[in-house]
């Protein structure tokens with residue numbers, strides 16, 4: 001194959017777009033130019049392209065017969081280019097040129113800042129036909145981005161003086177042009193639990209909140225904290241932080257915190273913690289420790305005989321060095337400094353650091369303890385503390401925190417700084433509250449202040465799995481506020497080892513709202529994974545009874561947003577339009593019909609749920625068509641393996657679940673472009689990462705987009721996924737690359753045997769551990785899949801261990817529980833050989849199909865070198881590989897433009913391989 005390069009320049013203005021193009025083909029360089037009417041581009045690609053001032057491409061193209069007609073026809077066939085950056089910045093980043101020249105298709109690769117590495121051109125055999133339709137897919141994908149998501153809601157007692165609840169709903173929409181997320185708020189007053197939708201009073205418009213790091217209403221709803229950078233243009237670490245305190249009608253005060261006191265406030269959803277004191281006069285929060293002063297060099301150039309010069313003049317001749325390296329918490333925490341505790345007094349405007357916390361502890365998730373007895377001034381805070389070095393692995397390094405619940409942590413109580421003491425605190429050392437339990441986090445006090453409830457991931461810490469089944473504990477808080485290390489502690493909900501398929505599978509909780517209590521004062525609500533769903537659970541902390549309060553018959557996913565006076569606010573993927581993980585989230589209101597009796601039976605049975613229609617929320621017609629044409633079911637698939645690692649003690653046959661999303665029959669008009677009549681749409685197998693996470697029936701805009709292109713989707717929850725009990729989860733440790741691969745193949749064979757998928761028309765996609773599985777499957781089951789898409793995949797654990805922020809993951813997933821003791825910062829030759837054998841690279845020689853790779857250059861979890869080594873090996877075997885590297889993306893590849901470009905290419909890629917034959 002000969003490489004070809006093209007360069008094009010398009011010059012904007014109000015008239016026609018002048019485009020000049022030079023293409024190097026095997027026949028030499030051909031230059032051409034074309035006049036393209038702006039309206040035709042605008043109508044095909046939307047206003048984003050019509051506003052573009054310039055574009056340049058270079059790319060590859062197979063020999064194009066009769067290229068010259070290109071000049072004449074270019075305007076007609078179109079340039080599918082997606083300009084996502086403002087005209088003044090970079091040129092078009094991605095695009096395809098489709099040209100019907102003598103029946104052949106030519107794709108021109110665009111190299112922009114995203115670094116598309118495609119080196120294979122499409123030829124007259126039609127391989128490029130679907131890819132060339134990028135503009136249509138881009139438009140469709142954009143309409144999915146137009147749908148807002150519901151992120152959070154805050155409830156407070158109504159300020160009307162009547163009964164009822166005020167709700168603030170925070171929603172967001174991606175701003176693709178700005179490569180940012182746009183957050184906006186709407187408010188609604190719900191008169192009472194029995195009111196009908198017409199009685200809800202919504203604010204006429206939502207209002208946008210830009211630049212807010214955190215938004216936290218006070219418990220009474222009468223004050224609102226908004227945290228921002230004081231200087232929006234400054235780099236985060238150097239800007240003072242601004243704490244704005246708002247009242248119902250005006251700004252009450254603004255507090256500026258200099259970087260010498262602390263750096264950016266943590267808003268990461270994990271260390272993050274903001275808590276209003278009971279009198280709503282103090283706010284405790286978590287922020288980065290200040291940067292130490294950096295060494296200065298160059299003084300000598302000015303110092304001798306220049307003593308009359310000012311500091312500023314001296315500074316002009318100095319420069320700052322780097323100072324010592326400080327370790328951070330890995331992926332997503334690059335450059336972020338240790339989280340520390342602070343308290344702001346909103347009356348005086350003073351901010352104080354909480355003293356006495358040992359240096360090697362990172363803190364987070366702070367809450368105020370109940371108010372002290374009358375006469376005692378001492379207020380206390382409860383926080384989570386993580387030691388810098390995980391004690392469950394023999395290492396001197398800080399291991400990555402993101403998605404890793406296996407980092408030991410404990411709850412501590414400490415005296416809050418007091419204004420009265422004017423900063424002169426006697427730093428009494430904090431008291432560790434949770435004894436020998438290896439993990440304690442998300443503390444919440446019961447409304448009467450007598451119980452401190454918290455979650456534990458001790459099953460993860462003790463086995464080394466990065467995520468495992470939770471347990472829930474309660475501590476008795478002393479009425480006199482005198483805390484000791486030996487408060488009474490009891491386990492309220494234990495780890496479920498091997499639940500049966502219809503029963504409670506155990507707790508899998510990643511966050512709990514600030515006030516999660518029902519009005520009985522003893523029922524705590526939260527969202528938890530339940531097999532392939534998310535449900536809302538109620539736990540009575542006195543009896544330990546766990547109740548699923550969301551409808552038993554629902555297979556949609558629900559998440560808790562707020563609780564107030566017997567009203568529960570939830571978000572769900574269940575809408576009035578259809579029931580599907582391809583349906584965007586909606587708001588639901590739940591009430592307990594027998595709330596007054598408060599019996600556990602009532603809690604279980606008597607919940608009624610109704611829609612809260614958000615009036616401003618409209619779906620673009622394409623999205624509506626798409627969601628009404630999909631349906632889904634959860635398949636239970638038996639696992640018949642000779643050497644089962646899961647005990648069958650529960651007497652049930654082991655099984656896994658998979659979510660099957662399909663096109664409704666009525667939609668089967670959509671025929672692939674080749675015109676071949678097919679019985680079932682092609683299938684994309686979707687594999688989650690972790691491996692200890694799960695695919696759930698929650699809405700995903702990008703998967704909804706894939707489904708709307710005409711594919712069925714099969715999300716496989718292989719053993720090891722969360723939500724199914726601890727024993728099946730643990731069965732995967734030490735068996736990755738075998739058991740999980742086997743489970744996926746069983747699921748695929750299952751749908752084939754049921755006539756839901758056809759051999760030869762199946763693709764697979766996965767990220768991270770899901771990419772590990774995808775590459776394993778392309779090698780180990782080379783005849784099953786037509787193509788694969790891999791997002792930051794683990795391809796070679798041997799090399800990952802040296803560079804990843806989670807070397808412990810490599811040991812535990814490969815060695816099993818023994819990985820805890822086998823762990824070494826200097827892996828032995830024998831260890832490396834075991835890592836190699838468990839890795840997809842060991843099966844590379846069997847791969848025979850093309851693949852698409854999406855790589856984040858800033859990924860510290862599975863560094864890009866891992867995928868790139870595998871990619872080069874595939875290329876050296878002559879296989880077609882398309883690679884897009886996102887220079888500024890981390891592991892999740894979730895920056896708006898990156899996600900858009902990724903899934904647009906995924907859609908086009910799957911269309912090419914699954915719909916064009």
Ligand SMILES: CC(=O)N[C@@H](C)C(=O)N[C@@H](C)C(=O)O
Nearest residue numbers: 403466689690691768769770
């Ligand atoms: C614990 C962890 O991050 N493991 C990675 C290998 C992985 O698979 N990550 C998942 C959570 C992902 O989807 O990124």
